[in-house]
Amino acid sequence: MKWTYNNRANAIYFIIAAFLLLLPFVHDSRSLFILLTQVFIFSIFAMSYDLLLGFTGIVSFGHAMYFGIGAYAIGVFMKRYEPTNLNFVLAILTTILLTAIISFFVGLLTLRLKSHFYAMLTLSLSGLFLVLAEKWRTLTYGNDGFTFRVPEILKDRTDFYFICLICMIAVFLILSRFTNSPVGRVLQAIRENEQRTESLGYQVLHYKIIASIISGIFAGIAGILYAVSLRFVNTSVFALDITLDALLMTIIGGVGTLVGAIIGAGLIEFAHHWLTALAKEHWIFERWIIFFGIIYILAVMFFPLGIVGTLKSINWKRRKKPDVKKEEKLAG
Amino acid sequence: MMTTLIETKDLTITFGGHIAVDGVTIAVPKNHFKSIIGPNGAGKTTFFNLLSGQLSPSKGSILFNGKDITKFTPTKRTREGIGRSFQITNVFPNLTVLENVRLAVQSQRGLRYTMFSHFKKYKDFETKSIDWLKLVLLDEKKDSLAKNLAHGEKRKLEIAMLLALETEVLLLDEPTAGMSLEEVPAILEVIKKIKEQGNRTIILIEHKMDMILDLSDSVMVLFNGRLLADGTPNEIMQNELVQSAYLGGLHDE
Structure with missing residues (x-):
């Protein structure tokens, strides 16, 4: 039963991936590709966030700092040095190194700080990076940011579309492997019951740090792609909005499911696009964030499991219903 | 056979002014089956939390295989060989x-x-x-x-x-609590089986005294955090102090 279910899910993923890969050959809408590229980038970001929130149960409000580090790393490299492939690789390595180091220390802090205290701390930490990006003018050009040129291979929008899509698929595969590895299973145990995980003999802190680092690195990569897609970077990449977007995407899509993060990212990005387009019709659509607020409240109230979670639970209930009845009979 | 596996020395923990476990000194030999009994609030579970590392004592020490493990985290104690189950599921x-x-x-x-x-x-x-x-x-x-x-x-x-x-040591905190009566024998059977294998040291908290008396090698009684008595099941049954503690006649001064 479970196998057929998994196979069906895999088949659907495969079809969607193939469809997205073939799309550029049959369709030719520049704005759609740019939009889809954004979706892929934010999918990576949301999946990395979901690893913390959905799998390990760590609530972080500072995820934008990794995103921003990636964005600024690529920007600074491309601006200061020639936009060559080598420098591009160096920027990626720098991002990985920086995000790994910072997320290691941020992960360490989970030892002392629990839930909302940790959330507040990460919030202020990312605020610190925001201030740093504003004040370090020689490197970041302050609030206004700067434009930069990108290497030849990233110039074509269609190519970049493929690169982002492949990155997203790769991150999805890596993270689904990771969450199903022995370590990944322990992460889910920590989410469920930290104390019990400890008394089973697992060093909870180590696992939290592992989750924090992996999540930080992927968020940094999402930041790189984001900056490349705009060829521009400013302090907004460190803003709280970025973290809130990830939070929104994972919660609406379904916490604790990687597909949910992707669906959430798609939904939010498309909704964002359409709502701002509607601004020509009526002024209220300029304040599209109001609608997101409403959607968010409704989602938390009526679909706390998110889209994917709700779908799964419906399926599950239908199959297990006879079982539940039996249980009740036994209890009675 | 009589090498000591777990030892507590003057183990004490206070919460604010309240002394939950008060100077308990015991020694549990290897492959021994010890039961802990006592009325509600006697400090049985607190004593367990001290053994498994969920709480750290205000005073006293815990030795495992001759090694001082008082400062070990629960994770480390599990890896050393002390596993526990919880009363609250x-x-x-x-x-x-x-x-x-x-x-x-x-x-x-x-x-x-x-x-x-x-x-x-x-x-x-x-x-x-x-x-x-x-x-x-x-x-x-x-x-x-x-x-x-x-x-x-x-x-x-x-x-x-x-x-x-x-693990070498099993700490069982009321394993049958909340089970329906038909289920209890099965679980006791499991515990008996493990005991018969003879390579585990078991410390068990139990409310229903009669059920575990024939399983236990020894029984210790906690009352208001203090070790009231420690001996074979028979000795405990005959102990007047214990009887009055259970009948509610005993009051702390």
């Missing part, structure tokens, strides 16, 4: 029953930091887990989520998880 609610046990088996096998292989690759972990579930008569429920189990079943799961750790 303490499982992973949104994971399946099988997964709950599998996590314990995975820990026991020392597979802690493998990141890039699928967990299903370790097929024997699953077979082993199912064996443990069979032992506690829970194998039919292996695919249910733990939160959907009946209370008694959660208790069984709890025990299966403890057994799966295969």
